[in-house]
Amino acid sequence: MAKVLVVTSGKGGVGKTTSTAALGAALAQAGQKVAVVDFDVGLRNLDLVMGAERRVVFDLVNVIQGVAKLSQALIRDKRLETLWLLPASQTRDKDALTEDGVAGVIKELQGKFDWIICDSPAGIERGATLAMRFADAAVIVTNPEVSSVRDSDRIIGLLDSKTEKAEKGQRIDKHVLITRYDAQRAARGEMLNIEDVLDILSTPLLGIIPESEEVLRASNLGSPVTLNNAASAAARAYVDAARRLKGDDVPMSIPSDRKGLLDKLFGRRAA
């Protein structure tokens, strides 16, 4: 049975879309059949980060309104056979999403894929609540700073009350993914450390993605970081996180891009 995963955070700009693309690609690289769905109607970005913006014809809203079939709207990734994107509409707003419509699309996707990863918009309004509505599991993306952590806590409260599973009295699996972590700044006290974040959220940790320029570079190139530079610390952290999602037991570590002088010279030349 396909697993429906929502990537959410409450706060904007913490890395939901980047993480959706990276986790989706990492799962697809591991042989899973993955659909990533952009719920940010009106402010879509997942198509850009996936490098598929020039191939969008139909979108999620078209499918919900019956204008297009799901198979017409799904875009296959050029690099990974088993990775598909269902883009959001840029010209509509979140009111174009209906609960029944979203339910229908998710149900149809469940028949075709192993993983359906819903990229939630920021906020706690309609778009965000519908993105999480039918989820089996959630990845809560959090930066190690107080406002992001508090917003994540708010979202976890909604996951425990407003999702279909929660309303049936079941629990949805929740995982915290800490992004943009800088070990040195955390050690200097300029950032919350991992223990503080987990203590506040009391939710299990999925992974720690180090702050890395590779992430921005990959986004600008329209490629999930796990594909663009698989050796980078951020990519390795995402691959580990994806394996944990699948249920593998991977020891938690904070990958770093520790470079020697030679690596730096070589790295610069290669880039």
Place this chain on the structure above:
Amino acid sequence: MRLHGRSLMAFVLTPTAPIVDWLTELKKWSATSPAFFAGRPIILDLAAVDLTEPQIGELIAGLGDRGIRVMALEGTKADQLSPSLPPVLKRERPAAGSETALASSSGKRPPAAKPPRRQEPSSLLIESPIRSGQSVIFPNGDVTVLGSVASGAEVVAGGSIHVYGTLRGRAMAGSMGNARARIFCNKNEAELVSIDGYYRTAEEMDANLRSRPAQCWLENRVLAIAALD
């Protein structure tokens, strides 16, 4: 057409004479916690002041400007007031048990075959953490939270509040007028604690009472906080 009985918890504001001083005090309050009254049902108790009808109207308008919306009046006589003012609650002012008073005044008949002395649950146990934005309101007694209360969350209890995790949000104990209620927490990072309406914000707390087990109680109408370790 359907009529429902509804019981809810409202905050009671009691102006004292001279009213100008009371308003200044209130202004000071709202400056420190601007959103404290936002969206909350407020009952205005006029028993301690002697106001004419236009003065009551003025007071309600003044409170409205501060974001305090008065839902009902009490402690004054209904027949003297025009219908443009909020309705007057028909009861004297009991300190506790107003939950039942409200329910019965809304016209709900008590069940006929009620077993004698049915014990209402007087405590609420919450096993999960209380997340930011969530609000637990239990006017009937104590609230025990096994997890933490997040920043931006609140617990309102008629009795005492016990938090076995970290209290980062707001805790308001004795909300129905119980001055003997207390607040206990395993780690005090509270944004605000209040007992029977007397409150203290994080800023007004001694720094060495933070990040450690603490309890709060009311001593001569002053909120006291002490470490428990």
